[in-house]
Amino acid sequence: MNQSTGQNQQSQPLINYGNVKYSFKCLRRHLLKDKVYHVLALQNMITIGEHLNDPNPKYKLELNLKNTVYWKQDHGQNKAFGIKYKKNVKYFEASAEQLTKFREAISCFIGFHSIDDHYKIxxxxxxxxxxxxxxxxxxxxxxxxxxxxxxxxxxxxxxxxxxxxxxxxxxxxxxxxxxxxxxxxxxxxxxxxxxxxxxVDGICLATLIEQLKKNQNQLKEEDIKILLKEILKALNFIHQEQVIHRDIKPQNIMISQSSFKNVKIIDFGLSIKNSQQYNRCGTPGYMAPEIVNMKKEDQKPWTSLCDIFSLGVVFYKILSKGINCFQGQTSDQIVANNKKCQIDWSNVQQFNYSQNCISLLKAMLAKDPEERISADQALQHPFFIDLPPVLETDFAGNDMTQQSKGIVNQIIDKPNLDSIAESLNDLSGNQKQHIYVGEFKPSRISKENSKEFSDFSILKTKNSETQVVQPIDNPPPIKFTQQEAEEIIQKFRVYKPQNKQFKYENLLKFQNCKLKIYKDSYYFGQLVNGKKNGFGVILSNNGRTYEGQFENDRKHGSGFERFPDGASYNGTYINGKPDGVGKFLWANGEVYEGGWQNGLKHGQGIWNGIKGDSYVGEWKMGNPEGYGVHVWVNGDRYEGEFHNSLKHGEGIEYLINGDIYKGQYVNGKPEGVGEYQWSSGSYYNGTFSNGLRHGKGLWIKDRNATLTDNYEGEFVNDKKCGYGVYKWAKGSKYEGNFYDDLRHGYGSMYWNDGSYYIGMWEQGYQWGEGEYCKKGEQPKFGTFEKNLLVNEDQEKLSQYHSKLPPQIRIRQYTTSQRSVRSNSQRPSSQSQQRNVRPSSVKSVNQIKQGSMGNNQFLCKKRRQPSLTKQTFDLDF
CATH class of the missing domain: 3.30.200.20 (Phosphorylase Kinase; domain 1)
Structure with a gap:
């Protein structure tokens, strides 16, 4: 704990109060006097000071697990919290509601004491x-x-x-x-x-698998589908949050006893943020091959695809009724088989699962991570769409040429439609057209053996949405040769995708993979009922390409799109528009990565401009909205709230020249209550309007100096205007009205030498009716102009003198002088009365009664100058 006492305030760095999670006032009990403190829970520490945003609070506690917060409770309600300070626990009291919110704000960032006071084990x-x-x-x-x-x-x-x-x-x-x-x-x-x-009230997946194995039972494919989908949805969320679990296994998946839809992922002890570099770790037999084969000296970034492989091993174990994907008698044998990644598919194929089920399993257990399916892609797999497979071809063991047999193809591209344009003249001009090719068999066929296809069905699209219509009973003859189809397929073969999963040969592994021709583009991928559904690639004539997922003929799910000008988007789509998480790179170099909604930046995101500006924070409908951080190319930095791309709400701004403003903004400018610190040391705390000091506030010329000028009062358009008090460093003070930064109107000026002026001012000068008094002199009344008395007011001067009390002159004598005076007044006889000085002066010729009898004190005439005296004038 940093025990800051305030003695070395100049050397202590200022605390950044830019992001306060929670703040409140508390009471610290003392023997003599209780004290009120301000508590602020920041991102990385707790501060407890006598003032809000105290630059040097008395108590500071870093938020980490090495430090401890203590609690006092009364009938389950928080009563006080405590921190260790100089080996003792200091407690601070507040309301139960405030302490509960404070506890929630710091709950997972610091250790609490003690568990026995709060929980029963x-x-x-x-x-x-x-x-x-x-x-x-x-x-x-x-x-x-x-x-x-x-x-x-x-x-x-x-x-x-x-x-x-x-x-x-x-x-x-x-x-x-x-x-x-x-x-x-x-x-x-x-x-x-x-x-x-x-x-979690349920059982782990490992227990369920063991029970099924023991009882020789098997989960229905529909139950497996529900269970796997829920786990994939959880993993997809984790991966979208840039987190990798790294230890997916049956023991870390909890299932509710009531439904397979209620699953929980547990034990994040090995989890990391995406792209962090760590050595290999995990459970043998469940680790992805790229991880288990990692050498000790390697420091490679992990990817979320390692979790998919681990879940694939779990999937395999469920389908095989408890058989491990990588078997062995010892851990070393399991690790060795895990490294080889040789999978015996017969263990799952013997149970007659659907082709879509096996297809998804193989996609999850792909040895090459670049060919492995992601969680988001897996959720779009036909296994979960409940669609009947068009083809039941098993590609296992066949070469690529054999794999492509039987694939139905469809295309869109103007050059390839030239040969059939005449056949489509009967369609209206405003209708987009494409052709459904009955069957395509890519093979090495000579021109002489070219086959002409005539088995076509015409499909129409309206408003860019494909609508399947009834096939034409007698379609006109259309010349479309095998060679032309081969040339189209060659475009997909040579296409270099962003993700290797969308290579032509990898797409062939999916069910229902077909080729489709549109007017200005080609599509190769999964089709269901004539519509793009699943994974596929679009190549357009103008250079625009898209690879990713589709649903009902629209881009839907994860995808990568490249535009003709060189811009690109990589992320998720919903109904054809970016929606979810994605990265857009403009052709001019501008970059945005984050949330999207309906094609607009929305949610949390990071933007980097072409000039070097950057923004990290919340977006709404394409504009910064909510909390964010903007850094300008010149180095200025703002942290706070935005509205419609402008600073709006609470925020703090750090300028490159060293100035700092913290407070409220409206439409991009300081407005409301705030504080401004100049790099020169000046400081202002008060209200602003339109970016200027306006209203009541406190200004300090040099906050770091012990003695400095300061002003507290009203401002208008950044200048002192209205009533205020200005104090100079050397002790002078002015109280009164200001205008345009100058003393103007009625006011009182008190100089540090004891002089004063009370009256009217104009443009900083004594101007008008007033009273001036220089130290040791009588005051002057009258009219002043530019600090000079031009017309003295004798009436006010007379009134002043008439109000003065009388002056009494008290004389003090030396010892020798007192002796001479005493002898001159000594009576001739003891019976005569003696004259003595009274103990106090009330009035001249006053008689006072005393123990010596009646004494009379007479006011004597002033003695001759030869008689030395010391005189003091006292004004009573």
Whole structure:
């Protein structure tokens, strides 16, 4: 903990208060006097200071698992929180509602103390190499949770702490019903932590597989379809959040006992963010070949496709009734077979599963990750679409030429329609046309053996949506040779896709793969009932290409599109438009990567402009909207809220010249309450309007100096205007009205030498009726012009003197002078009365009663100058 006391404020760096998760006031109890503090939960620390946004708060605590927050509760309600400060726990009180929100804001970023005060541990329900899982109940409401108790003793503190914080951070960021939730973390001992997570009432998939194997039972394909789809949906969400699980296996998949639709992915202990570099890890027999074959010295980035391979192994085990994909008597044998990746397909084919089922399994277990199907693509597989397969061809063991036999083809391209244009003259001109080719068999056929096709059906499209109509009973003869079809197919053979999955030979592995000709483009891919459904590639005459998924003749799902000008989009589509997560690269170099909706930037995203500007944050309908960070090419930086591409709401801006503004914006400019810090040290805290200081505020000339000028009052258009108080560093002060940054109107000026002026001012000068008094002199009344008295007001001066109290002169004498005076006044006889000085002066010739009798004090005439005296004038 950083124990900041405020003694070295100049050397302490300013805290960035740009992203506050939660803030509130709390009370710290003291013996003499209670103190109020401001608590702010930031992204990486907790600050507790006497002022809001205190640059040097007294208490600072970094948000990491090495630090601890303590809690006091009363009947299940949070009463106070505590932190360690100089080896003692200091507690801070607040309302239960505030403390609950504060606890939620920091729950997964710091350790709490102690778990026994909050939860009752019932029993252990699972264990691993470095952890145990217990079922626990929360004390105040008896709600069931699971506690994963993690020990650090088997690894270095740094390595294990990184993995633990990584797991907690990822779990906290994933908000999905199919992902187990984490609520808070407790520090049990020095090297032990308790993760409070969601309790899943069900069984793990491993237990289900063992029960089926033991009872010689088999899941129905429909049940497998439901189960696998739910797991893929969970994985797809994880991968869209740029997370890789890295340990998908039956033990880490929980299933509700009531329905296969309720699944939970658990144990993110090995999970990482996408593209992080890590050595190989995982469970032998479930690891992707590119991972298990990784050498120890390799540091390669992982991809989400390794999770798909692991799920494919789980899928294989379900279909084979419990047979492992990579078998072995020992771990070494399992790892060796895992490396070879030689799969015995007969274990699953013997159970008569559908061709679509086997096709999906093979796509998930592809050895080459570039040919492996993704989670999003798998969800679009015909296995889940419930469509009858057009072809039941098994491509196993056949060469590519044999694989292409029996494929129905369709195309769109103007050059290839020239030969049949005359045959289509009977169609209306405003209708787009394409041709359905009955059968195509690419092979090496000479021109002499060219075959002419005439078995066509005409399809019409309206408004770019393909509509299947009844085949023409007697179609006109159309000349379309095998060679022409071969030339079209050759375009797909030489096409270099962004994803190897869309290579021509890989597309052939999918069911219902056909060729389709449109007016200005070609399509090769999956077709169902004449419409593009599944995976396919479009090549247009103008150079535009698309490879990806389709649904009902529209781009739908994951895809990559390249435009004629060189721009490209790689991401997800819905109903033909970018929707979901994707990356768009403009031809001029501008880049956006993030969320999309209906073809517009929408959601979280990152934009980089051609001039070097960048924006990271929220978007809405194509414009920055919500919280974001914009960095300009000159180095200026803004963090805060946006509306319609403009800074709007709370925000903080760092200018390249060192100036900082924090506060409210409206339409791109400071508006409302805010504070501005100049690089020179000047500081302003108050209201703004249209980017200028306007309203009440406090200005400090040099915040870093001990003594400095400051002004507190009203501003208009960035200038002092209205009532205010200006204090100079040397002690002078003005209270009154300002106009256009100058003293103007009625005001009072007090100089540090004791002089003062009270009256009217104009353009910074004493101008008009006023009163001026220089220290040690009588005041002057009258009319002033440019600080000079031009017309003295004698009446006010007389009134001033008439109000003055009388002056009493008290004389003090030296010892020798007092002796002379005493002898001159000594009475001749003891019976005579003695004259003494009264103990206090009330009035001249006043008689005072005392213990010595009646004494009379007479005011004597002023003595001769030869009699030395010391005189003091006192104004009473």
């Amino acid at each position: 019932e029993k252990m329900i699972g264990s691993g190499s470095f952890s145990q899982v217990h079922k626990v109940f929360r004390l105040h409401d008896d709600k069931a949770f699971a506690m994963k108790q993690v020990s650090n003793q088997q690894k270095t503190d740094k390595e294990n702490m990184q993995l633990l914080e990584n797991e907690i951070g990822i779990l906290h960021s994933l908000n999905n019903e199919a992902i187990v939730k984490i609520y808070e973390v407790f520090r049990i001992e020095e090297n032990q932590y308790g993760l409070i997570i969601e309790f």
